Amino acid sequence: MIKRIVVGAHYGLKDWIAQRATAAIMMIYSLLMTVVLLIVRPSTFEAWQGVFANGVIKFLTFLFCVSLFYHVWIGVRDIWMDYVKATGLRLTLHVLTVTALVGYTAWAAAILWRL
Amino acid sequence: MAEMTINKKRPVNLDLTTIRLPLSAKVSILHRVSGAGLFICLPLLLWLFGASLTSADSFAVLQSVAASLPVKVILAGLIWAYAHHFCAGIRFLLLDLHVGIEKEAAAKSSAAVFAVSIPLTLALWWGILL
Numbered sequence: 001m002i003k004r005i006v007v008g009a010h011y012g013l014k015d016w017i018a019q020r021a022t023a024a025i026m027m028i029y030s031l032l033m034t035v036v037l038l039i040v041r042p043s044t045f046e047a048w049q050g051v052f053a054n055g056v057i058k059f060l061t062f063l064f065c066v067s068l069f070y071h072v073w074i075g076v077r078d079i080w081m082d083y084v085k086a087t088g089l090r091l092t093l094h095v096l097t098v099t100a101l102v103g104y105t106a107w108a109a110a111i112l113w114r115l
Numbered sequence: 116m117a118e119m120t121i122n123k124k125r126p127v128n129l130d131l132t133t134i135r136l137p138l139s140a141k142v143s144i145l146h147r148v149s150g151a152g153l154f155i156c157l158p159l160l161l162w163l164f165g166a167s168l169t170s171a172d173s174f175a176v177l178q179s180v181a182a183s184l185p186v187k188v189i190l191a192g193l194i195w196a197y198a199h200h201f202c203a204g205i206r207f208l209l210l211d212l213h214v215g216i217e218k219e220a221a222a223k224s225s226a227a228v229f230a231v232s233i234p235l236t237l238a239l240w241w242g243i244l245l
Binding site: 020075111 | 147151158165167175204205208
């Protein structure tokens with residue numbers, strides 16, 4: 001049994017909670033969108049675009065994307081920490097991962113707010 | 116300060132060819148594999164999503180691209196990755212809440228992950244692509 005204090009500065013509790021909170025948000029969004037798509041059944045471009053042009057869905061979709069990218073950051077960082085032991089390479093991969101995810105966030109916003 | 120007492124001279128076996136993974140370990144490693152796969156394919160998914168919403172023309176191009184067999188196979192893989200990550204994720208959240216942590220219940224819930232994620236993959240694949 002390892003006894004340790006999990007609160008305080010950077011013991012990982014914040015990331016642990018964030019990983020689970022973002023998972024819950026994405027789960028709710030996935031179920032909600034399944035219902036929406038089953039009701040609307042968009043088979044044409046106009047109908048498909050109409051779904052995401054809706055203000056509420058647009059906002060929820062962006063919220064999903066932000067949750068996804070934060071969730072991805074924690075998961076991918078864990079993978080680098082588990083398998084990449086060389087500090088310089090690991091740091092490089094961390095920076096590249098964050099950079100890509102920040103870029104994807106802007107990309108997702110651009111896709112949604114063109115509508 | 117953190118109190119840690121770990122015996123540093125524990126026996127270690129990391130030979131993957133001699134380790135028999137129980138079902139729960141397979142769920143776990145596939146959770147990581149599916150997550151990594153989805154991460155690598157994020158640019159493709161964003162591009163697909165963007166193209167599907169840009170114009171009627173790009174939407175039509177996507178429809179024809181998605182009709183080809185290699186693309187169908189890739190999309191099936193991504194749908195499986197999402198379905199498995201989703202189902203295994205629910206299992207991990209329940210374990211976090213101390214639901215089903217007994218050996219027998221945990222073995223059953225690992226089997227349940229596959230029992231749900233594989234038919235779900237087929238249903239989604241059939242529903243989206245056909």
